[in-house]
Amino acid sequence: MTATRPRSRLPATGPQAHALAAVFDVGQALATTRDHELLLTNVIDAVRRTVGATAGGFMLYDPVSDELVLQKPAFGVHAREIVGAYRVAVAAGGNAARVFLSREPYLTNDARRDPRMLQRFIELFDARCVITVPLVLGDRAVGVFHAINKPGGLFTADDLALLTLIAPLLASSLQSAQMFKALETERRQLARAMAVHAELMRAAADGQGIAVLAATLQRLLGRTVWVLDAAHRPLAAAGAAMPGARALGALGGELAEVTGTAQLVMPLPRRRSQRLTAVAIRLKDETAGHILVGEAGESLDTVEVAAVEQAALVFALEILKERSAFEADRRVSGEALRELLTEGTTPAVARRLLRSMGASADGPWRVARLGTAAAGGFAPGGEAGIHRALLEGLRARQINAPLWPWRDGFIALLVSADAERLRAPGTLTRLQRGLAQSGLRDGEALFALGVGREEANPETLVWSLRTAEQALLAAARLGAAERVIFVEDLGVYRLLLGGNRQEDYQDFMTQTLGRLLAPAQARLLATLEALLASDFNQRAAARALGLHENTVKYRLGRIIDLLGVDPARGERRLEIELALKIRHLRAP
16 A cells, blocks of 8 residues: 655644645735735735734835835825825834834733834824834845724734734835835836837937927926037037026036036026936937936936936937038038139029029029137038038028028028118128027137129129128128128228228219219219319309309219218218219229
């Protein structure tokens, strides 16, 4: 006969049966879910049934803050703002801290009068009877468990013994819940990081630029996002206005050292500051810029940091794409411009070039030249950002003309209506502000803008360019970079900068004397010459002309009306004298 091992049986009644039932209930709660919050709920319900308590709650030890932190759910409360706010410093004492440190369980049936109990705990959860047991894994204490209130009676020593018996299983439950929570957090973080990356790649693929990428990142993170170029100047802002130049300047020294990810503090006015996470935008061995993310109240978590680091790769691609497009446009437009702005270009070729470059084929036109007011031109490598800032500034003034790189600056071909918009007050200030944030050399304060003469025929645009260069040169050299300089405003300086060209002499004479050059105004022109010869002595001029003095006085009034200025005053007198001398030299 073969011997058989007798089957073990659970006791039907008694303390041992009660204990085994409790272990079974807690074990079943552990096996039925991997949702950390539901797991704790099921374990608490099993313990509550075991000892007849109305509610229970776990407190987890946080070694960073040296606190016992209540875990959601607890004592029938699921609100995170209530449960999460209950934290007990281990060093501050109290029942939970004593049980945690001593690893000895504790029972009280008169919590309101017990000096070990914290009144905040009693009032928050209406605790009258309390059992607290330590939760220990191996030789490491991980927290405590509270069971509170027993309807119709008091907790007994058997209840305390039973809860102490299953405490190791409760500790395992708490650890399992934390593991499930960590796994769920990692899963969500990974999904979020992938979603951020996918959104940014879609925005980049749409080709809408850095501003849209910044807005997308801000929406996904729910935090302020600022993007700076390699010179720490703004490229885009989302969620809040870009800090002022002073704040960015104060940050520049630290930012220059950031080639990866770093936490910075940016000083703000009124003794305030802004905590930031800075991530470098890298292109090979070059730092092409930085992404700054505001830490509003709390630092970025690991997934948010990873998302910003992924975003930096997308921003790097966008900057590289912008640079490549700019350089390609520089080559293509440069060849077309050189052909267009060359003497001898035929009308048909000129119009074809205008159309191919996206400029208006219907004139008249003016060439505008933009450059720095200091020697050396714009900062190397920053032309793409400057180009973008200038285009945005011009469009804000309803000027939609193309803008191309040219020599040490840029060139725009404006129809006359657009050129006149440049005369509006504040135009240069607005453009200047955009450039100051985009690409001027450090310490450089001004740039210059010169507008050439109006040309009705596209094949003669070379003359508008030459006069625009004169205006630009005058603006840079004469301290006039605070306003747009039109060539007709140069006066005598146009002759001095013109390189002894006959066309400049003719234009200067025509612009200076204007309607006085009409054949019908010959007598007024002769009177003007007589007045200049007599140092504007009207009596002497009248004798030289054989006229009555009142006639000369009347003619002087007509001259002032036609010129728009008094010819006897300031630089206008010199200009008029030079214009009259040029007229005599050019007379047949």
